[in-house]
Amino acid sequence: MVETNWSEGVQGGAAQPVYVVGGDTNSANAGVPTSETWRVSLQSDVTVDQNSKTFTVPAGQEWQVLSAHVAYVSQGTAGDRQLVMEGLDALGNVIYEARAGAVQAATLTRYYEFAPGLEPMVAFLDTDFISVPIAPFFLSALWQVRFRDNNNVAVADDILVQMVIASRQV
Numbered sequence: 001m002v003e004t005n006w007s008e009g010v011q012g013g014a015a016q017p018v019y020v021v022g023g024d025t026n027s028a029n030a031g032v033p034t035s036e037t038w039r040v041s042l043q044s045d046v047t048v049d050q051n052s053k054t055f056t057v058p059a060g061q062e063w064q065v066l067s068a069h070v071a072y073v074s075q076g077t078a079g080d081r082q083l084v085m086e087g088l089d090a091l092g093n094v095i096y097e098a099r100a101g102a103v104q105a106a107t108l109t110r111y112y113e114f115a116p117g118l119e120p121m122v123a124f125l126d127t128d129f130i131s132v133p134i135a136p137f138f139l140s141a142l143w144q145v146r147f148r149d150n151n152n153v154a155v156a157d158d159i160l161v162q163m164v165i166a167s168r169q170v
Helices: none
Strands: 002-006 017-022 034-037 039-045 052-056 061-073 083-088 094-099 109-115 129-133 144-149 158-169
Touching: 034 158, 039 052, 052 158, 061 083, 061 144, 094 129, 144 158
Parallel strands: 109 129
Antiparallel strands: 002 017, 017 034, 039 158, 052 144, 061 109, 061 158, 083 094, 083 144
């Protein structure tokens, strides 16, 4: 039997430990309490003239992406852009992918929200907003999260990322 005790009274952004007690009765660690502290932080890259942004998990850490807000400013090059969020392992293999449900044409600014539990949208709301649901997934040290135009239409497009992550030391 596993019993989980969550800290009460969590304040916004405050890291709270999770305690797990119990486990397999045959395990050498059965009944030994463990705790892990996850910290919430913002990872941001708003450098212009880049149609791809990559964030690398530092050595000794593990990440979970909680949400990402992306502003995509497409330049004048004709073509349909499709924004994709990818999780990559340390060798650059794609282990996770979430694609926007609509494409973006040239000379437009659109806003994308990636987070668990969102409704998948196949059209832009109010002409410029779309949500993309993501599954909860974890990234080990030296793994990456990448946002890019799946069609690579114009390298001078601007992808501006504000990503909220939970991280822990491992």
